[in-house]
Ligand code: CP
């Protein structure tokens with residue numbers, strides 16, 4: 458059974474299969490109560506364990522509802538409430554859980570924890586965000602882009618802000634889905650250059666600049682994320698957060714940056730957002746923003762992911 462660890466770990470055929478399933482399921486169940494199952498209940502009798510070592514609103518609720526709608530069930534575990542918090546190894550936890558459940562979703566600080574879990578588990582493991590990447594979010598973002606603007610292949614997307622875990626997943630997606638990605642980040646918060654190198658070797662068109670307006674020029678979509686990610690909070694402390702704010706201020710997505718993009722360019726943000734920091738209220742609450750569709754599509758995209766992993 459395959460893992461969903463990162464966009465780069467899957468080929469375009471598998472990623473497209475997931476999105477096609479997501480889109481079809483979303484269409485088929487339109488109008489049904491949220492608690493009603495999809496007609497085919499493909500995960501009937503299956504259980505997903507959800508491990509959260511970090512806070513979450515969207516990932517937590519969308520995975521839970523996704524499993525219910527596919528006919529399955531979930532068990533939620535927070536790192537501190539389990540023996541993981543008292544030093545039981547990740548590998549031992551993976552072996553034990555593999556005897557109880559059919560798949561494991563984990564949100565963790567260290568990408569190496571996800572890798573260790575996936576290595577030792579005999580059931581599929583899904584990446585619900587690590588310090589390195591957030592592939593489930595980008596699947597939702599591609600679904601959202603294509604619902605609003607048609608095929609993403611050949612389009613230009615601008616990433617403006619921190620070169621963080623979301624940026625990494627966007628870079629991997631550019632390689633797999635064939636769109637051009639221009640990243641505008643402060644030099645100190647540049648994206649992971651190993652991922653950029655990998656994506657370019659795959660034939661992706663990736664540009665890196667420190668000029669946010671130039672990155673947004675003629676883009677079909679402008680995406681950003683928080684200035685201080687969950688991992689930065691624990692690692693950096695308050696003064697480092699202030700330093701990040703200072704570095705990222707010129708990268709705030711505002712009307713000037715959106716005006717550089719195409720007239721009907723989409724604005725995307727994985728949420729949670731901080732109005733007045735990475736994006737102005739005018740932009741995130743304005744007509745080009747598709748942030749609520751992105752959030753809802755987490756549910757639909759993850760149904761495609763779970764179904765692909767488990768059936
Ligand atoms: N976008 C996202 O993953 O949100 P949560 O942190 O609320 O899960």
Ligand code: NVA
Pocket residue numbers: 586591621622623682683685686687688727728729
């Ligand atoms: N980059 C953010 C994404 C939150 C969904 C973080 O890691 O906190």
